[in-house]
Amino acid sequence: MELPFKRIFISGAAGVIGQEMVRRLASLDSDIQVLAGDLKPRPADFPARFQYRQGDLNALTEQEIGIFAPDLFIHLAATFERSTETYGFWEENFRHNVQLSHHLMTVQKDLPSLRRVVFASSYLIYDPALYNFAEVPAQATSLRETDPILPRNLTGMAKLAHEIELRFLDTFRAQQFSTVTPRIYRGYGRNGRDITSRWVRMLLAGEEITVYGAESFFDYLYAADTAEGLLRLAAAESITGIINLGTGRARRVSDVVDVLRQNFPEMRANYVASDIPFEASQADMTRWTSQIDWLPPTTLEVAIPEIIAFERARQDTLAAAETAAAKGPGHILISSISAKVPLTEAVKNAAKRFNPSIKIIGGDLNPQALAFHYTDGQWVMPLASDDNLPAIIRQCQEMGIAHIIPTRDGELAFWARHRATLAAAGIAVLVSDSAAVQRCLDKIEFATFGRLSGLPVIPTSLRLDALATDREPLAANTAFVVKERYGAGSLSLGLNLPEAAALTHSYELQEPIFQPFIQGQEISVDGYVDRTGHVHGLIARTRDLVVRGESQITTTIEVPELLARLTPTIEKLGLYGPFVLQAMLTDDDGLHIIECNCRFGGASTLGIAAGVDSFFWFLQEAAGADLSQFPFRPATRPLRQIRAAADVVMPM
Incomplete structure (x- = not known):
């Protein structure tokens, strides 16, 4: 025929x-x-x-x-x-x-x-x-x-x-x-x-x-x-x-x-x-x-x-x-779920598209975690520590959990350290390897890696006077940014401070680091790196209104040349899964990378809407699929996301 x-x-x-x-x-x-x-x-x-x-x-x-x-x-x-x-x-x-x-x-x-x-x-x-x-x-x-x-x-x-x-x-x-x-x-x-x-x-x-x-x-x-x-x-x-x-x-x-x-x-x-x-x-x-x-x-x-x-x-x-079927489709644990309702809804949507039988389990130390109300099951988890790993694996297996999505910086190192052990137990974790996680969590290590790799990373130092070098002297009127070396950079942030004020502010921090203040437009770049180490999807968005470090209003922008320039930079970081890159664009078309969060960001739901389908891609890869069958398709027009509180009434 x-x-x-x-x-x-x-x-x-x-x-x-x-x-x-x-x-x-x-x-x-x-x-x-x-x-x-x-x-x-x-x-x-x-x-x-x-x-x-x-x-x-x-x-x-x-x-x-x-x-x-x-x-x-x-x-x-x-x-x-x-x-x-x-x-x-x-x-x-x-x-x-x-x-x-x-x-x-x-x-x-x-x-x-x-x-x-x-x-x-x-x-x-x-x-x-x-x-x-x-x-x-x-x-x-x-x-x-x-x-x-x-x-x-x-x-x-x-x-x-x-x-x-x-x-x-x-x-x-x-x-x-x-x-x-x-x-x-x-x-x-x-x-x-x-x-x-x-x-x-x-x-x-x-x-x-x-x-x-x-x-x-x-x-x-x-x-x-x-x-x-x-x-x-x-x-x-x-x-x-x-x-x-x-x-x-x-x-x-x-x-x-x-x-x-x-x-x-x-x-x-x-x-x-x-x-x-x-x-x-x-x-x-x-x-x-x-x-x-x-x-x-x-x-x-x-x-x-x-x-x-x-x-x-x-x-x-x-x-x-039959044994595999008895285990079910492999449910999803969102750890440190806290009040991350938009993230939870995004995971639920991806799971429904992949296999409607998958259940979403919320995990948190707090038994009153707000997002528990949006999940199919709740788990008041033990602390993410090495001593608790056997108990965590055992409970995951009993609950039929085959996928874990960490959501907090403080737990990434734990999940990365035990990623192979969890995989051997039939549990896929959406986290980069330990070296990449450490590289992103430590702003000094991130800046050092960027400088040695020839990346346009903003100079970062533990000492204010060390920012000036023979190759990169600072202008006389330079202002500074002071932040914590580890964790979310927006917490206890000192922004656009003169030298004396920067030093004073640093005394209030546990382990301060210093960066020169650069005037420009701050953007976030949401993306996903597949298991082969290649960027599978990438979108940029402006941070129009920022509250406590998170974009409450954010808008996608079309900057294909910038994204093409960033792609090899991101692939050098050795990431896996979703990430958020923070950068500054200056009037002279300069690009200055501030930091990279190797997890799904607070406003990264706009990235999903714009085509970076992180959680769906994770489920596909965990099932053994080649993501070339699920190509990145960016939104055809700019999108704006407004994060506002909403009242939800549900039957008891």
Whole structure:
């Protein structure tokens, strides 16, 4: 089969159909590029050349998909419940069926590259009165594309809603891209959630299976055939609108049981009567066969042994997989959370996009920490000391914590010192290594490193008279800045002081350092350094109103030449993760670096809004992703952030 597309976006690519499809695409033209998206982690056998985006695709942006520029979109992502839908499915169906389908077309409908959309719909759209019966049916009903529709559950409703949305878009975008909507019948396959796979797993474990409605008919469609059929349908660009995709040959449930018995002669099956109507449905494939010279070939007799072989082969690794699954998705601890509500909300947003099951745990020494009210769990933590490390690791494991985000300068050295030990325990910490942390916390060491590395760092000294050198003499009227050597530079800051006043102010500090005062515009630079040591995203912002060292009003500025100049400077620091660089810009285009905080800053939430997606990138890297698949996309216009107190009323 030849596919007239080279850049293919597949939603739900880690599902049972998606995995079969990716395998097929990998065996086709080597020029084909795939962007595969799913909530689940990247399957181990996905080709390295294919991009993978783990996370909630509701967060996919127009800029992100625009960079990939797909010419074919195959929409497989969906959530469903095989049995009767539960009350809790109400929200899940809306977010991951209704909202997701709408969102994915919203961000793609105006892409010039897009030529074809294939939406995997379902036969659940048809009126169940056509194929549900109170008595045992003699044969299956062939459902035609023109038959009456009445979705029988929320999943069917969501599929129909998006069918109508695509029909709407077709009235405006038919000249740009074509859409086709295959209504897929009873799917099953390797590693599936369907009843056939569940029965195979039960029989391999020596368990008895329970059979309901043995006389019902279903049009069983093997996932490998579904993937093949969808790709053939994508290639047939003249086919648009609704089309059935099944075998057209329904089989009874009892046939599935018989094939299983052929492979498990000693199997035990308990046939249970039920008041659920008998189903007898199959696809009318007339439209399909009139335009595509292929029909799904795989029978139950061929497919079920393949499923059994697959399940047997993975039994060696199943225990490890179940252990990992039992641990959950890996929750996030925000240490020293205090009153850092904006930071907490930013972490929650990133976690929701990555995996909605992740919980945010707030950690603090203070049992009354304000931000505890914004987390899923609270931990009154012991002091971050070496003696307490075993207890901290043990508690993290008990709480299912796999990610730690430190937020206070005073704890960075502890987390950096034990980063490798925590990693060995399955806990990723968002912190630089010890040398980089020390380099940033100690302003003297930072200035010395900068001078030796040829960086434009403001001269810094423990003695006022030592600032003047033969190479850099100070002007007679030089004013000075006096601050503490360690910690936040804004605390006890003496700014624009003459020499005598600077000396006097220094006596009030524990370990004062001196810098020449430079008149200019102070800026902050928010960025993220990936695990390879490269700057992955960088934005600059002015500090318009500063209170106790933090920007209460801050505005992004477009200074691409400055950021390009800063990038190699930052990479020399050996950082990992988020950082905030403070610098001064002078009227003569001079750049003077003041200091660097190797953590997420108080106003760095503006950096996230402007494209430096620090916490989401951290989660991706902790999961093993290459951030080249999540490129930095800066905001297209300046943004201003105003940090103001807000009253929040919440139910008790």
